[in-house]
Amino acid sequence: MKDRPQESMRTYWDDAARKNAAWYVDTTLDFDTPDMGRFFETGRSIVAEALSDPSVVASGRELAIEIGSGLGRVCLALADRFDRVIGIDISPEMVRRARELVTDERVSFEIGNGSSLAPVPDRGADLVLSFTVFQHIPDPRVIDGYLREAARVLKKGGLFVFQWNNTPGARGWAARRRLLGFLQRTGLRPERFGRNAPEFLGSRVPLGRIRAGLEAGNLELVRTQGLGTLFAWAWAVKRA
Secondary structure (H helix, E strand, O other), X not given: OOOHHHHHHHHHHHHHHHHHHHHHHOOOOOOOOOXXXXXXXXXXXXXXXXXXXXXXXXXXXXXEEXXXXXXXXXXXXXXXXXXXXXEEEOOHHHHHHHHHHOOOOOEEEEEOOOOOOOXXXXXXXXXXXXXXXXXXXXXXXXXXXXXXXXXXXXXXXXXXXXXXXXXXXXXXXXXHHHHHHHHHHHXXXXXXXXXXXXXXXXXXXXXXXHHHXXXXXXXXXXXXXXXXXXXXXXXXXXXX
């Protein structure tokens, strides 16, 4: 895979971080005066939702990884449940700001290359979590890569929890995204905050493709929630 999708995502999210990092991570905040206390509190709510099912738990609590850690709100909440947390984000600017905002010694942040979970070693993690990140990835092959990487870094019995856009009409959405991206890029009909860029609009991915990607890495899909929506959840366990 060429590096172009990763380069464009890094450029987009670096620019977003400079404009208004918290709002682009969570657009339910007020753009002009984002409530950072509320922002970090939602991290705890996200982790509680992701890890609330007692029948689907990680086998250990030594290391948790977050894909697309942004400003670190989820990582900070994970530190209440795991000994060590690593947040990986494609945007150097997001990582810089996260390191300023989250000073808990149990949490660290790394700049990712947009396609892998380096530098996490093989079979080193008990949990991999991703929240409202895959929704923004325009090339589904990048999502496929993250599924493989989650399988690589998880220990046997480790848990992978993530959200993705499972809204129907993947091909039609790709065509509409190209049109909206063109209108945004040329200024013919731009969205005020740049959310019509492909790097924000992302892709829709059928469950079958997600399931196949998980199975290729010996990850068993054990639970889903919200299928057919922009915010579908999946829980998968590393079996071998």
